[in-house]
Amino acid sequence: MSMTKRYNYRAYPTQGQCGELACLFGACRHAYNWAIEQRELMRRRHGRMQTYNQLSAMFTQHRHDPDHAWLTSVSSTPLQQAIRHADKAYQNFFRQYKAGRTRIVANQRTGRKRRTGLPRFKSRRDGEQAAEFTKSARFKIEHTHGCKWAFLTLPKVGTVKLRWTRDLPSQPSSVTIMRHADGTYEASFVVQAEQATAPAPIHEACGIDMGLESLMSIVHADGTRQKIPHPRTLARKARRLRKLDKQLARQRKGTSNHAKTLLLRARAYKHIQNQRKDMAYKLASTVTGENQAVALETLNVNALARTRMAKSLLDANWTRIITRITELCAQYGRTLVRIDRWYPSSQICSYCGRRDGRKPLNVRTWQCPACSTTLDRDYNAAVNILDAAGLAESLNARGDEVRRALAAADEAHLSTKREPTEPYAFI
């Protein structure tokens, strides 16, 4: 089965091309903001909206106005795409609005009220800038087999050098050229790609407990278990970020030194972003690749992110890991079971089933008053999740002692210990 995918490549435009691209991004931003403005005017005056086709025709007129000559110096396709994106933003907003999922919030500083989800104006101070070329813009890619570099020709920009890391699986239907906050450029192609073949699973099933002490505690139905430590990506960069923030506070806004520090900070954040993405993707691919069935908790990350644990929690990247696991399970044909959010996985003894109430987060191990097993908080929860998902059959078939050892705090009874495999060894 083929599916739509994005293939991204780092781009290295020349200084002149950077200038051309800056003009192009500016024009796209203008088109987007213009479309939003037109829609808002129409809504306020007449209580309705233009269709995309009407907007598009209006923009053609606007573009050929002698006052806006600078809009004709760039390719017209990205501008039309920008209007299309604004249109899409409105469609998304209305879907949310009709479903009753928007609300009015006030800005804490200015007191100005706005509705959530309503498309906003783009600013040239936004870090991320982009322009999309479709097939009709006739962009061209040249690549000699085995060559490290490829050349992307964009109308009215020129031929931009790309670092070619892998071949495109098919002719791309569009390309988006982006400038990130850290000053790097990227070209993103939309292609049709064949689905990757699923690797053979090693374990029948696994239960996963997500935590902050250890990022994931995984128990497999064949009696093996492992813990994956929290990567603490943010914490390890915290000193550097704090230093840059202090520096920024001392520098005057608008000076070139201030701009330099802003760039350094953007780079530091980009590094964190890359590390987090890399970790989440590798982890998700290992978990889904190795197991035929995966049992997970349903977590309310948004609610937890309002607590004191927010920084560490968001650094753990749970949402991204879970989203990726869900995607891969669908692709590989694996079973994914999500356990109810209110299931008391850390209150029940996974060996005898006694429920002895909530425990504060600092209790990592405890002894079950009924069967006197010393339980490990995370592993015990993972076994319970496996149980609740109805995937523990083969674990139960292995006997009581295997089950007991799996949730126990000491490793003495554990028949087979598993060393963490390669992708986890990044800590």
Ligand SMILES: [Zn+2]
């Ligand atoms: Zn017990």
